[in-house]
Every structure is written in C-alpha cells, then in structure tokens.
Amino acid sequence: MTLSNLTEDKTLNLNNASKEQLQQWQTALTEQYAQIKAKNLNLDLTRGKPSAEQLSLSDGLDGMLNGNYTTESGVDTRNYGGLEGIKEAREMGADILKAPVSNVYAGGNSSLTLMYQMAFIAYHFGLNGEQSAWKHEEKVTFLCPVPGYDRHFSVCEHLGINMVTVPMTSNGPDMDAVEAAIKSDSSIKGMWCVPKYSNPTGVVYCDHTVERIAKLGNIAGDNFRVFWDNAYAIHDLSDNPVVLGNIFEHCETAGTQDSVIQFASTSKVTHAGAGVAFLAASDSNLAHYKKAISFMTIGPDKTNQLRHVNFFNAVDSLHNHMKKHAAIIKPRFATVLSHLEKAFSDNDLGEWESADGGYFISFDTRAGLAKKVVALAGDAGVKLTPAGATFPYGNDPQDTNIRIAPTVPTQAQVDEAMDVFVTCVKLASVEQALAS
Amino acid sequence: MTLSNLTEDKTLNLNNASKEQLQQWQTALTEQYAQIKAKNLNLDLTRGKPSAEQLSLSDGLDGMLNGNYTTESGVDTRNYGGLEGIKEAREMGADILKAPVSNVYAGGNSSLTLMYQMAFIAYHFGLNGEQSAWKHEEKVTFLCPVPGYDRHFSVCEHLGINMVTVPMTSNGPDMDAVEAAIKSDSSIKGMWCVPKYSNPTGVVYCDHTVERIAKLGNIAGDNFRVFWDNAYAIHDLSDNPVVLGNIFEHCETAGTQDSVIQFASTSKVTHAGAGVAFLAASDSNLAHYKKAISFMTIGPDKTNQLRHVNFFNAVDSLHNHMKKHAAIIKPRFATVLSHLEKAFSDNDLGEWESADGGYFISFDTRAGLAKKVVALAGDAGVKLTPAGATFPYGNDPQDTNIRIAPTVPTQAQVDEAMDVFVTCVKLASVEQALAS
Numbered sequence: 001m002t003l004s005n006l007t008e009d010k011t012l013n014l015n016n017a018s019k020e021q022l023q024q025w026q027t028a029l030t031e032q033y034a035q036i037k038a039k040n041l042n043l044d045l046t047r048g049k050p051s052a053e054q055l056s057l058s059d060g061l062d063g064m065l066n067g068n069y070t071t072e073s074g075v076d077t078r079n080y081g082g083l084e085g086i087k088e089a090r091e092m093g094a095d096i097l098k099a100p101v102s103n104v105y106a107g108g109n110s111s112l113t114l115m116y117q118m119a120f121i122a123y124h125f126g127l128n129g130e131q132s133a134w135k136h137e138e139k140v141t142f143l144c145p146v147p148g149y150d151r152h153f154s155v156c157e158h159l160g161i162n163m164v165t166v167p168m169t170s171n172g173p174d175m176d177a178v179e180a181a182i183k184s185d186s187s188i189k190g191m192w193c194v195p196k197y198s199n200p201t202g203v204v205y206c207d208h209t210v211e212r213i214a215k216l217g218n219i220a221g222d223n224f225r226v227f228w229d230n231a232y233a234i235h236d237l238s239d240n241p242v243v244l245g246n247i248f249e250h251c252e253t254a255g256t257q258d259s260v261i262q263f264a265s266t267s268k269v270t271h272a273g274a275g276v277a278f279l280a281a282s283d284s285n286l287a288h289y290k291k292a293i294s295f296m297t298i299g300p301d302k303t304n305q306l307r308h309v310n311f312f313n314a315v316d317s318l319h320n321h322m323k324k325h326a327a328i329i330k331p332r333f334a335t336v337l338s339h340l341e342k343a344f345s346d347n348d349l350g351e352w353e354s355a356d357g358g359y360f361i362s363f364d365t366r367a368g369l370a371k372k373v374v375a376l377a378g379d380a381g382v383k384l385t386p387a388g389a390t391f392p393y394g395n396d397p398q399d400t401n402i403r404i405a406p407t408v409p410t411q412a413q414v415d416e417a418m419d420v421f422v423t424c425v426k427l428a429s430v431e432q433a434l435a436s
Numbered sequence: 437m438t439l440s441n442l443t444e445d446k447t448l449n450l451n452n453a454s455k456e457q458l459q460q461w462q463t464a465l466t467e468q469y470a471q472i473k474a475k476n477l478n479l480d481l482t483r484g485k486p487s488a489e490q491l492s493l494s495d496g497l498d499g500m501l502n503g504n505y506t507t508e509s510g511v512d513t514r515n516y517g518g519l520e521g522i523k524e525a526r527e528m529g530a531d532i533l534k535a536p537v538s539n540v541y542a543g544g545n546s547s548l549t550l551m552y553q554m555a556f557i558a559y560h561f562g563l564n565g566e567q568s569a570w571k572h573e574e575k576v577t578f579l580c581p582v583p584g585y586d587r588h589f590s591v592c593e594h595l596g597i598n599m600v601t602v603p604m605t606s607n608g609p610d611m612d613a614v615e616a617a618i619k620s621d622s623s624i625k626g627m628w629c630v631p632k633y634s635n636p637t638g639v640v641y642c643d644h645t646v647e648r649i650a651k652l653g654n655i656a657g658d659n660f661r662v663f664w665d666n667a668y669a670i671h672d673l674s675d676n677p678v679v680l681g682n683i684f685e686h687c688e689t690a691g692t693q694d695s696v697i698q699f700a701s702t703s704k705v706t707h708a709g710a711g712v713a714f715l716a717a718s719d720s721n722l723a724h725y726k727k728a729i730s731f732m733t734i735g736p737d738k739t740n741q742l743r744h745v746n747f748f749n750a751v752d753s754l755h756n757h758m759k760k761h762a763a764i765i766k767p768r769f770a771t772v773l774s775h776l777e778k779a780f781s782d783n784d785l786g787e788w789e790s791a792d793g794g795y796f797i798s799f800d801t802r803a804g805l806a807k808k809v810v811a812l813a814g815d816a817g818v819k820l821t822p823a824g825a826t827f828p829y830g831n832d833p834q835d836t837n838i839r840i841a842p843t844v845p846t847q848a849q850v851d852e853a854m855d856v857f858v859t860c861v862k863l864a865s866v867e868q869a870l871a872s
Contacts, residue, residue, distance in 0.1 A: 047516075055505075055514040062739065063499035069491075069707075078491040078707040080483075108544055109737045116732040120556075125594075158561075158731040267734075271505075271514040274739040295594040296552040298703075301545045303498065303710040304740065 012347045012426060014433040022434045029427040033380065036420050041381030043417040048199070048359040048405045050272055053328050057321060058270035064310040069303055077302035083290055085276075089305035092312065093278030096233050097262045099248045104280045105289070108300045111265035111277040115227055116155050118261055118279070119190070121292040122225060123159055127285050128258065132223050134161075134189050142227075143181060143191040145173035147362055147390030147401045149199040152192040152229065156392070162187065163392035168198065170353060172205030175212045182220045190225045191216070196244045197232040200362040200390055200403040202355025210245030217251070217259025225285075228262040232358040234322050235268060237330045241356060248280065257282035266308060268359065269321065276300075276308050326357075332406040332414045336361050339418035349429045359407055362390070364400040369428045371399055376424035382417045448783045448862060450869040458870045465863040469816065472856050477817030479853040484635070484795040484841045486708055489764050493757060494706035500746040505739055513738035519726055521712075525741035528748065529714030532669050533698045535684045540716045541725065544736045547701035547713040551663055552591050554697055554715070555626070557728040558661060559595055563721050564694065568659050570597075570625050578663075579617060579627040581609035583798055583826030583837045585635040588628040588665065592828070598623065599828035604634065606789060608641030611648045618656045626661045627652070632680045633668040633794025636826055636839040640792070646681030653687070653695025661721075662696040668794040669700050670758050673766045677792060684716065693718035702744060704795065705757065712736075712744050762793075768842040768850045772797050775854035785865045795843055798826070800836040805864045807835055812860035818853045 012025065069078045071086050084090065085106025094101040107114055118127075123140065126132035134140045141162040144153060148168075156163050164185070166177040172195070182188050193213065195205040205213070217224055228247055251257050266275030281289065312318050337354055340363065344350045351364045365373055370387035377384050385403045388394040404421070406414045448461065505514045507522050520526065521542025530537040543550055554563075559576065562568035570576045577598040580589060584604075592599050600621070602613040608631070618624050629649065631641040641649070653660055664683055687693045702711035717725065748754050773790055776799065780786040787800045801809055806823035813820050821839045824830040840857070842850045 049516050052512065052515075055512070058514075059503055059505065062501040062503075062505070062743065065498040067495055067498075069495065069498070076488065076491070078494075078710060079488075080485050080703075080708045082709075110733045110735075113733045154731050158728070267516075271739060272516045273518075273735055274514060274737045292594075295590050297546045297549045299546075299709055301710045301737065301740065303707060304737065307498065 012349060022430055025430045026434060029430055032423050033427055037380045043409060043413050044383040045404050045417050046383050046385045047408055049408060050268055051408050054325050055271055057324050060315050061270055061307050061311050064307045071306055077306045080298045082302055083294055083299045085300050086302050086305050088309040089276055096264050097230060097280040098246050099280035104278060106305055107277045109274055111263045112151055114277050114279050115263055119155055119159055125292050127288045139187040140189045141187040143178060143188055144392050147200055148192060149194060150389045153392040168201050170203055172209035175209055189223055190227060192227050194229050194231060196230055197355060197358025200360035202353045202358050204242045204244055207245040210247055211250050214247055214250035214256055215254045217256030224259055226260040228260050230262055230264045233264050236357045237326045238356045258284055261285055276305050329407050331411045335411055335414045336404055336406050336418055339422055343422035349425055359405060361404045363402045363404060365425055366429055367398045367400055369432060370402050372428045373424045376428060377420055380420050382420040448785060458866055461866045462870060465866055468859050469863055473816045479845060479849050480819040481840050481853050482819050482821045483844055485844060486704055487844050490761055491707055493760050496751050497706055497743050497747050500743045507742055513742045516734045518738055519730055519735045521736050522738050522741050524745040525712055532700050533666060533716040534682050535716035540714060542741055543713045545710055547699045548587055550713050550715050551699055555591055555595055561728050563724045575623040576625050577623040579614060579624055580828050583636050584628060585630060586825045589828040604637050606639055608645035611645055625659055626663060628663050630665050630667060632666055633791060636796035636798040638789045638791025638794050640678045640680055643681040646683055647686050650683055650686030650692055651690045653692030660695055664696050664698040666698055666700045672793045673762045673769060674792045694720055697721055712741050765843050767847045771847055771850045772840055772842050772854055775858055779858035785861055795841060797840045799838045799840060801861060802865055803834045803836055806838050808864045809860045812864060813856055816856050818856040
C-alpha cells in the first residue's frame with residue numbers, strides 16, 4: 001500500500017479511528033509533508049487581487065481618450081470641478097449597483113477610501129446634521145458578520161468603533177442574531193455587508209436576508225447605517241449567476257432609504273488601484289457626504305472616469321469583459337474546490353462553500369487548527385492569509401477559518417498549493433485527534 | 437475734455453480734492469460705469485485654474501504608457517500595492533520640493549486631500565504617537581498669514597481648528613508677529629504657508645523668512661507643524677525666477693525636521709484634478725502618515741503616476757513644460773499689472789504686488805471698499821472672487837482685499853475685465869471720499 005493510498009483511499013474518519021490507525025495516518029502524512037517540504041515551493045494564496053492576465057484585459061484603457069478629454073455633456077475632464085464625478089461614470093456606477101444615477105457618486109481609485117470617509121463623516125460630522133454624529137454617543141458599535149473582510153474591521157478599529165460579530169450562514173448573516181443584537185444593544189450604529197460572493201465565504205445573500213437588512217433601519221434608529229460593500233456585484237463565475245436582491249428598492253419599500261450606503265469599484269474589473277470607485281446613497285446621505293468631502297478635495301480624477309466610460313463603450317461591454325475575467329479565474333476556483341472535495345467530502349475535517357464568484361474560498365478546519373494549518377503550509381512554501389484575519393481584531397475564537405485566494409497563481413500553481421494545503425489540514429487534524 | 441480724460445489724465449488724488457472735483461469725477465465715472473454695464477459683459481476673474489490652452493499642453497498624457505504599465509524598477513502599476521507611490525513619481529516630487537526622495541510620498545490627484553488628511557491625522561491620531569494628537573489639547577490654533585488661501589482655512593474650520601491671522605509682507609508672513617504669537621499662545625499647533633508666489637499676494641518668502649520659519653519648531657514645541665503648501669514651486673513667469681530657500685535643509689540645520697510638512701502637486705502643471713500630489717516630510721512624520729492612511733486606502737493610482745513620469749521623460753522636461761505655461765499666461769498677468777499701474781501708480785486708491793509667478797494678483801482697495809468693488813464689477817458682468825474669501829471665516833476686517841485670477845480668460849478678456857475693474861475701484865473710492 002502506498003502512502004497516498006493510506007490517506008487518500010480510506011475515509012479519514014478520525015472520530016471512530018483506533019489509536020493505531022491514527023498513528024499510521026500520522027506517519028504517512030508526516031512523510032508526505034516532508035516530501036512536499038523538500039520541494040522548496042514558493043506559492044502564494046494570500047492576496048485577493050487580479051492576476052496579470054486579468055489586468056491585461058484592460059490595457060486598452062490608456063489611450064482611450066485619443067486626445068478628446070471632453071464628455072458628451074461638454075465637461076472638460078482636465079480641469080478642476082465636478083465633485084460628484086462625471087455623469088457618464090455615475091451611470092456606470094448606477095448600472096453596477098442597480099440604483100438611480102441621481103443617487104450615485106463616482107470617485108477616485110478606492111472604494112475603501114469611500115467607506116473610510118463615510119464612516120469618518122458619520123462619526124465626526126453626522127450624516128443627518130451635526131447632532132447625528134456618532135461621536136456624541138457613549139459607545140459606537142458595528143455588527144460584523146464573520147468570517148469577513150479585514151479591511152472593514154480595520155476601518156472600525158482606526159476610528160474607535162467597537163465591533164460585535166454575528167455568524168455568517170449560507171444565506172448571509174444570521175438575521176435572527178442581527179435583529180436580536182440591534183434590539184438589545186442601542187450602541188449598534190452600523191453593520192458591514194459584502195452581499196454578493198461575500199468575502200471570504202462566497203455566499204450570496206438570499207432575497208429574504210436582503211429584505212430583512214433593508215428593514216433594520218426601522219428597529220435600529222435614525223443613525224444606523226449598513227455599509228453595503230458590493231465589491232463583487234458583477235464578478236460572476238457562472239453563466240447563470242444568482243441575482244442579488246435590490247437593497248435600494250427594498251429600502252424604499254421599507255421607508256429606510258437612509259439606512260443603507262452602497263459601495264463598489266472597478267478595482268477587480270479594470271486595473272486594481274487605478275479604477276473608479278462608486279457609492280450609492282439616499283439623497284440625504286449623499287448631500288451630507290458631498291458637503292463634507294468638499295473640504296477634502298476639489299474632486300475625483302475625471303479623466304480616468306472618462307477613460308473607463310469610453311473603454312466600456314468602445315472596446316468591450318462590462319458584461320462581456322467580466323466573462324473574460326471568469327474564463328481566466330474559473331479553472332483556478334475549480335481546482336481549489338476539486339481538491340477540497342476529494343480530500344474532505346467524506347469526512348469532517350473541513351467545511352467550505354462552493355463560490356460562484358468573487359475572489360475567495362473560505363475553509364473551516366476543525367476547531368483550534370487554523371493557525372496550525374497556516375503555519376504548516378507556510379513552512380512548506382505555501383503562503384496563506386494569517387488565520388484570524390477574517391475576524392475583528394484578528395481574533396477567530398474557534399481558530400477555524402482560513403481564506404483561500406486563488407486568482408493570482410496559475411492553475412498549475414493552485415493545484416500544487418492545494419496539494420500542500422489538504423496535506424497540512426489532514427496532518428494537523430490527525431495530530432490533534434492523537435493528542436486528545 | 438472727454439470722460440476718459442477726466443479720470444485718466446488727472447491724478448485721482450482724493451485726499452486733496454475739492455468737493456466739486458470729487459463730484460466731477462463721480463459724474464464721469466458713473467457715466468463710464470453705465471457705458472460698461474450696457475455692454476452686458478460676461479467675464480470671470482475668479483478661478484485659479486489653468487486655461488484650456490494650458491491644459492492642452494499635457495494632452496499627450498493619455499496614451500503615454502503605450503501598453504507598458506510596468507515601472508523601470510519592475511512594479512506592475514495596474515495592481516494593488518505601493519502605498520507611498522512609485523519610486524519614479526516620488527523622484528519627481530523630490531525634484532519639485534527639493535527634498536530627499538526617501539522623504540517624499542506621491543499620492544493621488546489632490547494635494548488638498550493630502551493636507552486635509554495630514555491635519556486630520558495630526559488632530560485625531562497624532563504625528564508622534566497617540567499622545568501627540570491635537571485632540572488632547574484644550575484648544576488648537578493655526579496661524580494664518582492673510583490674505584491667504586480659502587481652502588486652507590476651510591480645512592481648519594471643518595476640523596474645528598481655531599485660526600489667528602498674521603499679516604503678509606512683501607517678504608512673506610510678518611515673522612515678528614508670528615514669533616510673538618507662538619510665544620504668547622501655547623494653543624498654536626500649526627501655520628499655513630504658500631511660500632512661493634503666495635496665494636494670493638504673489639510674494640516669494642525671502643530666505644531669512646524661510647530660515648525663521650524653520651526655527652519655529654524650537655519655540656513652538658514638539659506638536660507644532662507648518663503646512664508648507666508649495667503649490668507654485670515651479671510656476672515661474674520670469675526667466676530668472678527668485679529661488680526659494682530650502683526649508684528642508686533649514687530645518688535640518690535647526691534640528692526641527694518634524695516641524696514642517698511640504699506639499700505640492702502637478703494640478704497646474706499637467707491636468708488640474710487629474711495629476712499627482714506630493715508631500716515631503718521627516719522620517720517620523722512620513723511613517724505616522726503612512727501608518728494612518730494604510731487604514732484608508734490600498735494606495736494611489738500608480739498608472740497615472742507612471743503616465744506623468746513617462747510624459748516628462750519622453751515629451752517634455754518639466755522645466756521646458758513650465759516655460760510653455762508661462763508663455764501662455766504671462767501676457768494675462770502683464771495686462772492686469774499694466775491696468776493697475778496706469779490707474780493707480782500715481783494715487784493711493786490701491787496697492788498690489790507684481791507677481792512673478794503663481795496664479796493670482798492680489799489688490800488692496802482703500803479700507804472698506806472691497807465688497808463694494810466686487811459688487812459693482814459683478815453688476816457690470818465681471819465676476820470676482822467674493823471679498824473676504826482670502827481671510828479665515830470669509831472675514832476681511834478691513835474689507836480691502838480682492839483676488840484677481842487672470843489665467844482662464846483670454847488676454848483680450850482680461851483687458852476688458854480690468855477696464856471694468858479699475859473703473860469700479862475708482863468709482864467706489866470717489867463715492868467713499870464724497871460720503872466722508
């Protein structure tokens with residue numbers, strides 16, 4: 001019997017295994033791990049960023065203006081002015097976020113900046129007059145569905161906003177927990193959401209969840225704001241993607257327009273860090289936002305906005321462009337999933353969602369093993385996002401969650417890295433079972 | 437004797453004029469004003485922004501990358517990362533600000549944003565550890581040389597920073613007043629400076645002034661920061677421009693490196709609102725700044741930075757490019773000055789500096805007339821910046837200062853607008869003399 005047979009052909013049912021069986025597995029896996037380590041790999045599954053191949057899809061951007069910097073509506077994008085972005089870019093944002101163009105702002109290159117600004121403005125200046133500023137509260141808390149996006153949590157941390165976690169389910173945040181928390185804790189003034197292909201679980205919020213989130217404004221009070229980071233709004237891998245419920249419309253129905261602020265960007269559509277960021281908000285939220293940023297800037301880079309508008313008019317429709325992205329990264333996602341299925345579908349060593357879009361696959365080990373697995377993989381030359389990063393303050397209380405980002409490496413590299421990953425999960429799990 | 441002769445050929449010596457003489461002048465000027473008004477002009481001397489001709493000098497920017505988005509040092513500008521900007525852009529900033537490249541940050545499209553961020557960070561997070569944050573002070577005050585730039589004042593206003601004015605002289609801020617204020621008021625934590633072609637007076641700080649500013653850190657304490665907005669660092673109109681003293685070196689000599697933060701941008705070099713902004717600061721200030729902005733952004737638009745670097749390498753040297761700007765706007769400045777000289781050199785109706793660069797000419801009326809002149813000009817179809825805008829809270833206590841911005845209109849338009857302007861100054865002055 002080969003080493004491989006020992007671990008791959010037999011279900012790793014740790015719960016019913018004898019000590020001898022566990023020791024056999026440990027021996028085999030330790031040997032397998034040593035062989036992997038000897039390869040001196042240097043692979044990286046950490047960064048949720050586009051691969052060079054994906055970036056090249058948009059290389060036509062530079063030069064798109066062809067000497068004409070003036071918009072159809074007659075705005076010279078080369079000069080100052082136009083705090084809210086050019087109309088044509090705002091239309092693109094409206095299309096992505098499914099909100100009326102009059103409620104959409106088109107900004108600079110970073111939706112994280114828009115989120116930080118919005119939180120900072122809500123905190124210090126108020127989104128409904130000075131008296132609404134969160135700084136007047138004794139304590140300000142955001143609900144954070146976990147696992148979630150570390151950059152959201154660090155915005156809260158920097159601004160001194162407290163964080164309370166709620167669990168993610170396969171339909172979105174656990175809404176019973178969300179509603180209960182809001183009812184029992186009046187310091188809750190906000191909530192982070194990545195509603196489509198959630199970072200990192202890949203879940204798309206179901207329509208009922210979207211509807212319940214739209215209604216939160218009615219139980220949470222006037223100064224409550226959901227930060228709806230629709231970063232992966234158009235980042236589908238499937239040909240028949242799930243359609244996300246329209247939060248803007250649900251809010252109108254519920255009369256809670258001010259309670260949700262939407263964000264998106266072209267960072268993972270064209271060039272990351274050189275694109276256009278968008279926000280969609282109620283008339284009142286938008287007016288307060290614009291008033292505050294008028295102290296901070298003369299306006300966004302309108303030439304780059306026009307470049308993007310021209311590109312999607314002349315070269316490639318947004319829809320078609322995203323299909324090209326999918327064609328590049330779908331095999332990488334499939335490789336991750338096939339490794340996980342092969343290794344763990346018949347045992348209880350791990351759990352994951354099958355993402356149909358976005359940038360991540362989230363994997364939960366048995367309790368107490370995430371850090372160990374990340375360390376083992378790192379020692380074997382496969383870099384993973386630090387365990388805990390998907391939780392506020394970097395603290396995953398169960399130590400289970402690992403975020404896998406497969407877009408940057410080639411499919412062959414993902415394949416090799418996932419070989420290492422599953423071996424590390426198996427080894428850590430067997431050793432834990434032996435020690436208990 | 438024509439109306440024109442009446443007012444132009446005879447010195448408007450209001451102090452020694454008889455009542456009859458004043459009345460004659462009033463009649464003639466009122467008639468002149470009515471004739472001007474009948475022209476239904478629509479001219480604008482308000483905005484310190486580049487003209488379309490100037491903007492066109494940089495139209496080659498779009499397309500400069502020619503499909504190659506990678507820097508010489510191997511950075512793919514299309515992807516995330518590089519919080520401090522690409523090395524080549526930082527070198528450009530170092531060249532403009534005359535500071536070591538290791539102390540230079542290259543950012544997005546707005547130096548106003550960098551200034552706001554820096555003030556906000558100093559206020560809430562501290563530029564030398566949390567305990568250094570200005571929010572811990574009972575009161576925070578900035579010294580504001582006046583007349584000055586309204587956007588500087590509005591940053592203070594938004595952040596709740598108190599403002600105290602000091603007069604501008606033809607050598608820069610009145611340094612006796614600055615030092616006395618700092619010695620007597622411990623709440624002073626900052627000072628705004630536009631050291632070269634000051635907005636709006638056009639004055640270049642003399643070397644002794646630069647040296648004294650560098651030494652302020654020694655009397656003002658550790659948390660004092662000069663915001664050195666060198667917006668017009670390379671915006672010379674003369675072939676032999678005055679050289680501004682090097683504040684970075686003066687600070688090193690004085691041991692006050694942390695006390696000055698420098699800013700600049702290409703807004704009035706390439707495309708306003710679509711350029712690259714720079715800051716230069718001590719190692720410690722820069723480290724604290726970068727740490728704070730890492731919560732707010734993934735980094736600046738590096739593709740646009742590379743576009744700028746390539747443009748000045750391949751198309752035009754920065755020096756030569758600025759000469760082309762000067763060729764366009766110098767005649768407009770000369771037109772303003774020749775009108776002022778012709779109308780006011782032999783009387784005391786107004787004072788101004790002869791700017792050798794920058795974007796403005798600042799004019800002081802007799803006390804109490806600025807608002808009146810702006811209103812008269814406005815009624816005659818010549819838009820001027822609101823009187824008072826060059827003072828904190830829009831309050832010019834003497835009501836004398838008017839900022840003239842001649843870059844956007846053509847030379848012929850400037851000529852026509854200045855005809856109106858001098859007539860309005862004369863008319864307002866004569867009417868004031870008559871009423872007193």
